[in-house]
Amino acid sequence: MEKFLQNIVRKFIKQIDPSRIQLTEVEKGRASDLGPFADEENSIYHVYKIKYNHLTVGTVVTIINRSTGVKYLSNIDIIAPFRSFGIGGYVLRHWFSGYYIMADNSRASKLYARLGKAYNKFTQKEFEEFLNMTGMHGVYKLDSINSVLWDRRKK
DSSP states (O other): OHHHHHHHHHHHOSSOOGGGEEEEEEEEEEGGGTSOOTTGGGEEEEEEEEEETTEEEEEEEEEEETTTOOEEEEEEEEOGGGTTSSHHHHHHHHHOTTOEEEESSHHHHHHHHHHEEEOOOSOHHHHHHHHHHHTOOEEEEEOSSOOBOOSTTOO
8 A cells, every 4th residue: 555655646746855844843741741761850752743845744753851961763754655755864864863763673774774873882682682672673873974783683
């Protein structure tokens, strides 16, 4: 179904113009409202809509610890017909450099590896256990200048 919808969109939009991509904040609040976090009192979340020509094509959810300055991109979702146009990569490079993000599938892992460097605070064994337990494919810190991949494929 995703391919079918993409084909329809591609009939009308041949190429995405990045200057027409915008973020609009739609919600913010205490991160504890989303779930348990280490420093709930100092953590806040923001929800943004990703717009292209005033059409909502995705969402982004961030969590920021105001006391430490640590920024985490909890979720980025581009709706199916607009995937593979480069919108997600543009949004991550343009607005979220310096944020941590976790990949929950191999496609996301490849994108984040191109845009950032892998988080390597864990030992290799801890990192493998974390990935196996969560089903994640990597943890990255977005960095538009440098790109290094450290995941289970590198030994």
